Amino acid sequence: MSDKTVRFSLIRTVRLLVTFAVTIVFWGLLSHQSIVKAADGDVTYQMHSIDIYGNPIDSEVNGKKMVVSADTNFLDVTKLVPTTLDNNRYVAVGYYHDNQSGQEMMYYRDFADRNKTAAEFFTRLEVYNPARKAGDTEVEIYFAYKDTQSAKPDQITLTPGALEREAGKIKTFYTDVHGNELKPSVSYEFEDVPDVDSTFEREFNGYRYVAAVIRNPRPYGTYVYSESGIYANMATNVEDLLFQAILQPRYMNGVAVRLKQHEAGSTATFIYEKVVHTLTVEYLDETGKPIPGYPTKIQELKTGSDFSAEAPEISGYTLIGDKKVTGKLTEDQKITFKYQKKVTPPATNNNGGGTITRPTEESRTNSVQPDGTVEFPAPKELPDGTQLPNYAATQGTVVYATKAIYMYKDPNFKKGQRIVKYPKAKRVHRPMFVVTSYARSASGALRYRVKDVNHQSKTAGKVGYITANLKFVVKVYYTSMPKDKRITVISKNGVNAYRNANLTKKVKQYKSGSHLKVKKIVKHNLTTRYQLSNGYYITGNKKLVIHGNY
Numbered sequence: 001m002s003d004k005t006v007r008f009s010l011i012r013t014v015r016l017l018v019t020f021a022v023t024i025v026f027w028g029l030l031s032h033q034s035i036v037k038a039a040d041g042d043v044t045y046q047m048h049s050i051d052i053y054g055n056p057i058d059s060e061v062n063g064k065k066m067v068v069s070a071d072t073n074f075l076d077v078t079k080l081v082p083t084t085l086d087n088n089r090y091v092a093v094g095y096y097h098d099n100q101s102g103q104e105m106m107y108y109r110d111f112a113d114r115n116k117t118a119a120e121f122f123t124r125l126e127v128y129n130p131a132r133k134a135g136d137t138e139v140e141i142y143f144a145y146k147d148t149q150s151a152k153p154d155q156i157t158l159t160p161g162a163l164e165r166e167a168g169k170i171k172t173f174y175t176d177v178h179g180n181e182l183k184p185s186v187s188y189e190f191e192d193v194p195d196v197d198s199t200f201e202r203e204f205n206g207y208r209y210v211a212a213v214i215r216n217p218r219p220y221g222t223y224v225y226s227e228s229g230i231y232a233n234m235a236t237n238v239e240d241l242l243f244q245a246i247l248q249p250r251y252m253n254g255v256a257v258r259l260k261q262h263e264a265g266s267t268a269t270f271i272y273e274k275v276v277h278t279l280t281v282e283y284l285d286e287t288g289k290p291i292p293g294y295p296t297k298i299q300e301l302k303t304g305s306d307f308s309a310e311a312p313e314i315s316g317y318t319l320i321g322d323k324k325v326t327g328k329l330t331e332d333q334k335i336t337f338k339y340q341k342k343v344t345p346p347a348t349n350n351n352g353g354g355t356i357t358r359p360t361e362e363s364r365t366n367s368v369q370p371d372g373t374v375e376f377p378a379p380k381e382l383p384d385g386t387q388l389p390n391y392a393a394t395q396g397t398v399v400y401a402t403k404a405i406y407m408y409k410d411p412n413f414k415k416g417q418r419i420v421k422y423p424k425a426k427r428v429h430r431p432m433f434v435v436t437s438y439a440r441s442a443s444g445a446l447r448y449r450v451k452d453v454n455h456q457s458k459t460a461g462k463v464g465y466i467t468a469n470l471k472f473v474v475k476v477y478y479t480s481m482p483k484d485k486r487i488t489v490i491s492k493n494g495v496n497a498y499r500n501a502n503l504t505k506k507v508k509q510y511k512s513g514s515h516l517k518v519k520k521i522v523k524h525n526l527t528t529r530y531q532l533s534n535g536y537y538i539t540g541n542k543k544l545v546i547h548g549n550y
Contacts, residue, residue: 047062048142093233156235159185215269308326432452516530
């Protein structure tokens, strides 16, 4: 070993020891600070609900308050904040409060990373670190919920290169949340790292810098930073996630441009999100072909923009599905309005007694048939061009297993390729899946390719093949009216009633065992709602309600 190598090794050792000592002192001061009483009197904690990207959720959590003495370090919020929202659509995954450290950081607590359930956290919610500033008497607490119906990723994916740390180097990566590289990575020998990286860009090619993942050399672990609010649950695909913090813009900029503040042997991944997304609206007939005279429309809108698209009346065609689609643009989105060509019935004379019943606007919009059933778009063809059977669930539909089934890696269902066994369960606990595509076994049996969406289970997120046999797997949502126009709530948590069919503007909750009278069934995307006799809407999910007085 050369003298130069020995000197470098000695310098590195001293640097690590100093860093370690400073870290101990810093956290010691922080811990001491956390138990200092910041202000006399009472403090008001106000609650908010957000998704894992920091977007507000309209829920009963918002605006709830708790007033406690100023020296309170832990809160029990179990009576104010539920662990799930909207009939389990949203699941609590973390929280932060707006007390800031000396570096204006807000610390995010990810429940999963700390091996505790949300319910355990809610009985003893830590609110002292960072400590309140003297004189602060109001603190905002933000509870993050994962939207189980959202396709957005619930963590940042690092590239293989970013996962591999190399001694004596700092490597930088520029990706989106999925780990797709947006521009080439750079690898520096530590002594060659610039004091200020003047090449760093906060925005480029329609993307904006929003988060950073710093993989420090062992034993320091991985840090996740985001700007102004949480991003992708502040999580990433590593096993040594140690620190999650929300920074102000100038500090986020410093994380990126002052690379020498990071230890040699680190990787730094800078996450960008699109600031402009594409909204595509197309008009197709039942065979999937464009309707003449109605070309596809493409718009570019800023991320977070509200959008609205309405299907036009087209002569000679009847609309299948919803007439109007609205939402907030958070990713590239395509809206497809499907139409069915009208068939002109044979002419009848007045003596024939024949009548033609024309569908009302309401029946066209909701696809409700005269017998009270709901019509969904026909399933797509298989890749080989063969038509799927009528009973097949449409792509994107939620199904559940009524008997014991397995999930397999391959559509041929060999014992050695089993991924998960799902035992037969009571109706309210049946395992659910989203149909993502189709396949056939070598013998021709239809299979669903699915994603496990049992969010309270260890199997959540698994992908594979299950049977499409109606004796084992059926659609989760009702498609017909109950014979006596009555349903019973069977969910132990009850169900919420809403003013709108898209289940917004909650008006009340019905407890388990409630018997409700329904007026009609309404289709909403690939799900259904029941409109009650009082005009409110509730879910048509079979795990939550059942036909008849049960």
